[in-house]
Structure formats: C-alpha cells, structure tokens
Amino acid sequence: MLSIDALHVTYGGAVQAVRGVSMEVPDGKVVAVLGSNGAGKTTLLRTISGTLRLHRGRVESGSIRFGGTDLGSRDPAQAVRMGMVQVPEGRRIFGRLTVEENLRAGGMGNADKSAKARAQDRVYEMFPVLKERRSQRGALLSGGEQQMLAIGRALMASPKLLLLDEPSLGLAPRVIGQIGEVIAEINRQGTSVLLVEQNATMALGVADLAYVLDVGEVSLSGNARELAQTDEVQRLYLGHAAEADHPHDRTRAASGKKLSRWTA
Amino acid sequence: MTQFLSLLLNGISLGALYALIALGFVIIFKASEVVSFTHGSLLLLGAYSIARLSETIGFLPAVLVGIAITALAAFLVERLIINRLRGAPVISLAIVTIGVDIILLTELVRRIGSDILNVPHPWGGGSVRIGDVGISQNRLIAMIVAAILIALFFAAFKYSNWGVAMRASAEDGETAALMGIRQGRVSALAWVVAGVLAAVAALFLVGSPTPGVTPAAYAVGLRAFPAAILGGLDSTGGALVGGLLIGIAEALAAGYQDQLLFLGRGFSAVVPFIVMIAVLLFRPSGLFGTKELTRV
Numbered sequence: 001m002l003s004i005d006a007l008h009v010t011y012g013g014a015v016q017a018v019r020g021v022s023m024e025v026p027d028g029k030v031v032a033v034l035g036s037n038g039a040g041k042t043t044l045l046r047t048i049s050g051t052l053r054l055h056r057g058r059v060e061s062g063s064i065r066f067g068g069t070d071l072g073s074r075d076p077a078q079a080v081r082m083g084m085v086q087v088p089e090g091r092r093i094f095g096r097l098t099v100e101e102n103l104r105a106g107g108m109g110n111a112d113k114s115a116k117a118r119a120q121d122r123v124y125e126m127f128p129v130l131k132e133r134r135s136q137r138g139a140l141l142s143g144g145e146q147q148m149l150a151i152g153r154a155l156m157a158s159p160k161l162l163l164l165d166e167p168s169l170g171l172a173p174r175v176i177g178q179i180g181e182v183i184a185e186i187n188r189q190g191t192s193v194l195l196v197e198q199n200a201t202m203a204l205g206v207a208d209l210a211y212v213l214d215v216g217e218v219s220l221s222g223n224a225r226e227l228a229q230t231d232e233v234q235r236l237y238l239g240h241a242a243e244a245d246h247p248h249d250r251t252r253a254a255s256g257k258k259l260s261r262w263t264a
Numbered sequence: 265m266t267q268f269l270s271l272l273l274n275g276i277s278l279g280a281l282y283a284l285i286a287l288g289f290v291i292i293f294k295a296s297e298v299v300s301f302t303h304g305s306l307l308l309l310g311a312y313s314i315a316r317l318s319e320t321i322g323f324l325p326a327v328l329v330g331i332a333i334t335a336l337a338a339f340l341v342e343r344l345i346i347n348r349l350r351g352a353p354v355i356s357l358a359i360v361t362i363g364v365d366i367i368l369l370t371e372l373v374r375r376i377g378s379d380i381l382n383v384p385h386p387w388g389g390g391s392v393r394i395g396d397v398g399i400s401q402n403r404l405i406a407m408i409v410a411a412i413l414i415a416l417f418f419a420a421f422k423y424s425n426w427g428v429a430m431r432a433s434a435e436d437g438e439t440a441a442l443m444g445i446r447q448g449r450v451s452a453l454a455w456v457v458a459g460v461l462a463a464v465a466a467l468f469l470v471g472s473p474t475p476g477v478t479p480a481a482y483a484v485g486l487r488a489f490p491a492a493i494l495g496g497l498d499s500t501g502g503a504l505v506g507g508l509l510i511g512i513a514e515a516l517a518a519g520y521q522d523q524l525l526f527l528g529r530g531f532s533a534v535v536p537f538i539v540m541i542a543v544l545l546f547r548p549s550g551l552f553g554t555k556e557l558t559r560v
Contacts, residue, residue, distance in 0.1 A: 092436055
C-alpha cells in the first residue's frame with residue numbers, strides 16, 4: 001500500500017534527518033516504527049503526510065509510493081484525499097472547538113457526505129465518551145480522551161492508511177493499553193496503520209511488522225513478534241536486560257555505555 | 265438627555281459600521297496571520313465603484329457590482345501577494361499590505377481627482393425621529409443592515425463548514441492542514457468576506473451625514489483599526505464590541521465638542537485612538553483577545 005524507497009530528507013539543506021530509509025506498509029497491516037528521539041520518526045511521517053515543507057525540510061532523493069502512485073511533491077490536503085491521514089504527535093486537538101466541531105474539521109478532506117456520516121457513527125461507536133461530550137470544548141477533555149478525539153478526528157476522513165505519531169505520549173499505562181486495543185480494532189475494520197512509537201511494548205504488541213530507526217537509518221526490521229525477541233530490541237526498547245542487570249538502578253542502566261545515544 | 269440618547273443612537277450606528285470593517289480585519293488576521301492595512305483603500309474602492317457605477321447602471325446594480333469589485337480586489341491581494349508570502353514574518357506581511365494600500369489609494373485619489381462623487385442613496389438625506397431622538401435615515405438603515413450582516417456572519421462562523429475550517433486553522437494551522445483543510449482556500453475566502461463587509465460599510469459611510477465620496481473615507485478605515493485592536497485582534501466578538509465602543513465614543517465626543525472645546529476642534533477624530541490606547545494600557549491583548557498570540 002505504502003512503499004518508501006531509499007528516502008533521504010534534510011532540513012535547511014544541512015541536517016540529514018532521514019538517510020536512505022526503505023519501508024513497506026502492506027495492505028491491511030499494522031507497521032510499527034520504533035526509535036529514540038531524533039531517530040527520524042517524525043520526519044518520516046511529515047514526508048508521507050506532506051507537511052515537510054512547513055518545517056523547511058526537503059526530500060533529497062528516494063521515493064514514496066501510495067497504492068502505486070508516486071507521491072512526489074504535494075500538499076497535505078491531497079494526501080488526505082488519497083486516503084492517508086496523520087494523527088499528529090501530542091494530539092494537537094483544537095481546544096477551542098467542541099468535540100463535534102473537531103470531528104467536523106477532521107471530515108473536511110472527505111468529499112463523500114454519506115461516508116462522512118458513516119465515519120462519525122463509527123467514531124461515536126468506538127469512543128462512546130466522545131458522544132457524551134460532543135458539545136464540550138476539546139480542551140476540557142482528559143489526556144486519554146483527547147487522544148481518542150485525535151484518532152476519531154483522523155478517522156472522519158475515512159482513511160485507507162492511518163499514520164499515528166506517538167499516540168502513547170504522556171498517557172497513563174492503562175490508557176496506553178486502551179490505545180493499543182483501539183489501534184487493533186481500527187485495523188480489524190480494514191484500515192492499514194503506520195504506528196510511530198517510543199513505547200515498544202504497546203507498539204510491538206499490536207503491530208504485524210516493525211522497523212527500528214536509528215539516527216535516520218533502519219537498523220532492524222522484520223516480524224514484530226520476532227523483533228521483540230531480539231537482544232537489541234529487548235535491551236534498548238523493552239528494558240528487560242537493563243532491569244535484569246540493575247534491578248534497583250534503572251537510571252544507571254539507562255546511562256550505561258551501550259546506551260550512550262539515549263543520553264545525547 | 266435627548267441629546268445624549270440621540271448621540272448614543274448615532275454612535276451605535278456608526279459603531280456597527282466600524283464593526284463590519286473590524287470583523288474583516290479580524291478574520292483576515294485569523295486566517296492569514298496578516299495584520300491587513302489595505303482596509304482603508306478597499307473601503308474607498310468600494311465607495312468609489314458604487315458612486316461611479318451608479319451614474320450609469322443605477323443604484324442597486326452599482327451596489328452589487330461595487331461590492332463584487334471590492335471583494336475581487338481583496339481576493340487578488342490575497343492570491344497574488346499574501347498567499348505567496350505564506351510563512352513570512354508577521355511584520356513583513358503587514359508592511360507589504362501598507363505598500364499595497366498606498367498603491368491602491370494613490371490610484372483611487374487620482375481617479376477621483378477634483379470630482380464630487382455622490383452615491384445616490386434612494387433613501388436620501390432625510391432624518392427620522394424615534395420619539396425625541398433623531399437619526400439620519402441613512403444611518404438607521406445602516407444600523408439595520410449591519411446588524412443583519414453581523415448576525416449572518418456570526419452564524420456562518422459558528423455553524424458553517426467555512427467557519428469550522430476557519431477556526432480550526434486559526435487555532436493550529438499545521439494540524440488543520442493534516443486534516444485536509446486547504447488553508448489557502450480558507451484564507452482567500454476570509455479576504456473576500458472582509459472585502460464584502462468593507463464595501464457594505466463604505467456604502468453607508470459616504471451617505472448622510474457624511475458628504476459624498478472623498479479620500480476622507482479612507483480615514484474611516486483607519487478608525488476601524490483601533491476597533492479591531494481594542495477588541496482583541498483575534499476575536500470576532502471583540503471586533504463587534506470594539507466597533508460599537510469606538511463608534512459611541514466618537515459620536516459623543518463630536519456631540520459634546522462645545523464642552524470639550526479646550527481639547528480643540530475635531531477632537532472626535534482622535535477619540536478612537538485614545539480609547540484604544542486606554543484599553544491597551546490595562547489589557548494589552550485587547551478586551552477579548554487571546555493572551556498569547558505566538559503559536560508553538
């Protein structure tokens with residue numbers, strides 16, 4: 001469905017944020033992208049959704065194809081019309097708009113009125129709390145509810161591919177679990193998902209395939225379940241080895257020599 | 265007391281016209297992040313077009329075409345200049361609009377020359393009395409029309425797709441773009457609406473008690489600017505309140521100028537700016553403006 005080939009992206013012509021990344025999101029699958037801060041995850045999503053230019057970034061080489069069409073240079077609105085919608089990092093709901101207006105804003109790129117009505121029913125069914133609070137301002141929702149709203153808002157465009165940028169950011173563990181279930185449910189209903197995460201436990205739990213990005217390059221990739229068993233992912237993202245080594249001192253483990261890039 | 269009520273009524277009607285212009289400022293600021301100084305000349309363009317055209321095609325068609333011309337001019341300014349400079353600093357954009365304003369104003373002043381242009385309002389220059397309180401027919405109709413337009417505007421802003429798209433992109437432009445909202449379109453439409461509102465205001469501002477279309481109509485556009493600022497540049501409700509406040513203050517200062525003579529003649533023309541400064545001293549973001557306008 002989405003295929004990225006040898007993508008190079010720079011900011012201001014100097015900073016290389018993504019260096020030769022190739023990636024596939026097959027139809028109907030959930031693909032996770034793991035990586036620490038500065039690994040190029042957000043840049044990757046910006047390139048796909050067409051907001052790279054707003055951040056003065058540029059695709060130097062490589063290509064992104066969606067359903068067989070080369071995406072080249074286009075604006076975010078076109079990406080939405082093609083069926084790709086991004087849930088931005090940090091939720092970014094419209095706080096001064098009501099829940100219902102937030103959803104309406106999400107449906108702006110959806111020209112098909114009946115599809116929009118179906119999408120709204122589906123969102124309210126998936127997140128009953130949003131229906132209860134539909135006339136409240138977005139800013140009054142809790143963090144978890146705001147994330148539900150951000151996802152619901154994106155679903156209003158009836159996307160074929162949903163791009164999620166760190167949906168677990170700043171949420172309580174129990175809520176993160178719910179987000180994982182929601183992603184699985186959206187996928188079951190036929191939407192492919194590209195999930196960018198730092199929370200590897202949740203991401204690998206819900207994903208079919210996973211890629212690990214490291215300073216702009218793909219360092220590991222493969223089946224999500226197999227990847228979760230590898231030493232590197234265990235050590236870097238699931239924290240198992242670190243906990244085994246230093247059960248009482250996680251901070252020391254995190255600043256250990258092998259993990260130096262986390263402290264940069 | 266009668267004089268006070270009369271001045272108040274006239275002030276409200278003048279204020280309603282200022283509010284129309286100020287609403288234009290505000291939606292342009294919200295949609296394009298531009299403080300537009302083109303409004304004075306847009307106003308004059310509207311007045312000039314309506315006056316010129318009504319010589320040949322009659323009053324009502326002239327009004328419609330004049331409004332269309334002003335809206336088109338605003339649209340072209342957005343498409344040809346503002347849209348291409350998207351992302352430029354707010355200050356640069358404001359200065360660009362000053363440049364556009366000077367060009368447009370110079371051309372209009374040249375065209376008006378020494379002609380005495382009048383808009384032949386069918387309601388004429390008479391006045392009506394409501395009880396003891398008198399108001400010119402022109403200003404009374406202005407008040408009614410402005411009230412209807414402002415109500416329509418607020419309804420559209422609250423309920424229409426354009427309104428939702430506009431508020432969403434004003435709050436967070438990048439996220440709105442991610443949702444498929446075309447900011448260019450939202451911004452262009454804001455300029456068109458601002459152009460229409462300015463032209464309607466112009467139609468009434470050049471009628472009784474003001475004499476004809478003169479470059480002085482330009483200064484009226486500038487007086488609506490304090491209205492937008494003191495309401496809070498990003499608040500539509502603030503534009504309405506600010507417009508009324510400025511209109512009433514100006515009418516009262518003009519009406520009681522004999523008592524205010526120690527401040528000099530023509531003091532009423534500076535009252536809008538004094539009110540603005542007084543409000544800003546206590547509320548730097550205006551009465552209803554968002555406290556912090558920088559977006560992260």
